[in-house]
Amino acid sequence: MNGGVWMGISLLLLLAGGILLAGYKRKLERSYAKTEKVLQDILNRKTVDYSETLGDTREDKLVSLSVKLSGQLLHASREAEEEKEAVKGMIGDISHQLKTPLSNIKMCTELLEEPSLTEGERLEFLHRIREQTEKIQWLLSQLVKISRLETGAVSFTPAWNGLKQTVADSVASVFAAAGEKQIEIQVQEFPEIQVWHNRKWTVEALGNILENAVKYSPKGSAIVIRVNVLELYVDIEIQDEGPGISQDEYNLIFQRFYRGKNGEKVPGSGLGLYLTQLILSKEKGYAAVQSQPGTGSCFHVMLPVGFLQNRHKITS
Numbered sequence: 001m002n003g004g005v006w007m008g009i010s011l012l013l014l015l016a017g018g019i020l021l022a023g024y025k026r027k028l029e030r031s032y033a034k035t036e037k038v039l040q041d042i043l044n045r046k047t048v049d050y051s052e053t054l055g056d057t058r059e060d061k062l063v064s065l066s067v068k069l070s071g072q073l074l075h076a077s078r079e080a081e082e083e084k085e086a087v088k089g090m091i092g093d094i095s096h097q098l099k100t101p102l103s104n105i106k107m108c109t110e111l112l113e114e115p116s117l118t119e120g121e122r123l124e125f126l127h128r129i130r131e132q133t134e135k136i137q138w139l140l141s142q143l144v145k146i147s148r149l150e151t152g153a154v155s156f157t158p159a160w161n162g163l164k165q166t167v168a169d170s171v172a173s174v175f176a177a178a179g180e181k182q183i184e185i186q187v188q189e190f191p192e193i194q195v196w197h198n199r200k201w202t203v204e205a206l207g208n209i210l211e212n213a214v215k216y217s218p219k220g221s222a223i224v225i226r227v228n229v230l231e232l233y234v235d236i237e238i239q240d241e242g243p244g245i246s247q248d249e250y251n252l253i254f255q256r257f258y259r260g261k262n263g264e265k266v267p268g269s270g271l272g273l274y275l276t277q278l279i280l281s282k283e284k285g286y287a288a289v290q291s292q293p294g295t296g297s298c299f300h301v302m303l304p305v306g307f308l309q310n311r312h313k314i315t316s
Helices: 003-043 058-112 119-151 163-180 199-216 272-281 306-310
Strands: 159-162 184-187 194-197 222-229 233-239 286-291 297-304
Touching: 058 119, 119 272, 159 163, 163 184, 163 194, 163 199, 163 222, 163 233, 194 199, 194 297, 199 222, 199 233, 199 272, 199 297, 272 286, 272 297
Parallel strands: 184 222
Antiparallel strands: 159 194, 222 233, 233 297, 286 297
């Protein structure tokens, strides 16, 4: 083969190499541009789907990993911001709840310094101070329980326990308050049944609903407790003769610090039902309400029943 042929082959190889090199260079430039755009989107905290534009090259795989990492970082960042806003909101709510009793204590304390007060007036102001102090203690106690349950600082393990004693203990917790208003608590007869719950905390949950029923029901009325065994749950009904709840508030009343429209004139904090729902959720149960303004309210506490023990494994 003569020198001219070798020269031609060499030129062809150089030309082909140049074309391949130019193509690879353009490919790298596109890949770098794509990577740069992804990184810029990450810095701008944008959520973009690149699945249709990415190929199967090493560079595209690197971009794909960057996208996944950015998604995780954005999700964690948003969760942190939401938690921060929730904490700020809770602090504001707590400050609002404590403001009134603290102002009342301050006012009564200042009035006690008046030399012209009679002994009866002094005793009355001391009684008001004690009431407001007890209100603050109760509020802080509820907040501590909620905080510990939410953060996992306190945990409890449900078990298969008989329901009758739980209902009896719940009624006993509000018996004195009901007696002061001449409210009769009627518990309709029901068979003993094993229910998945922690007795101590469920008494707290039911007691909060009963406490509200006593608080909002008129003097001389009745509160009726019925237990209905369903296929998967036991339904504990608590029916009162209070002012009732509008349908648009059914979910709102279980939110922290929410006060119902028909109960704004009655002292309260809006924590009881939130704590009730929090407790029940840890027992694989929940609470709901049926009501209309002016007709009373019927709260339903749903808990898993004992015959599920052999059909489904329930864990806390």
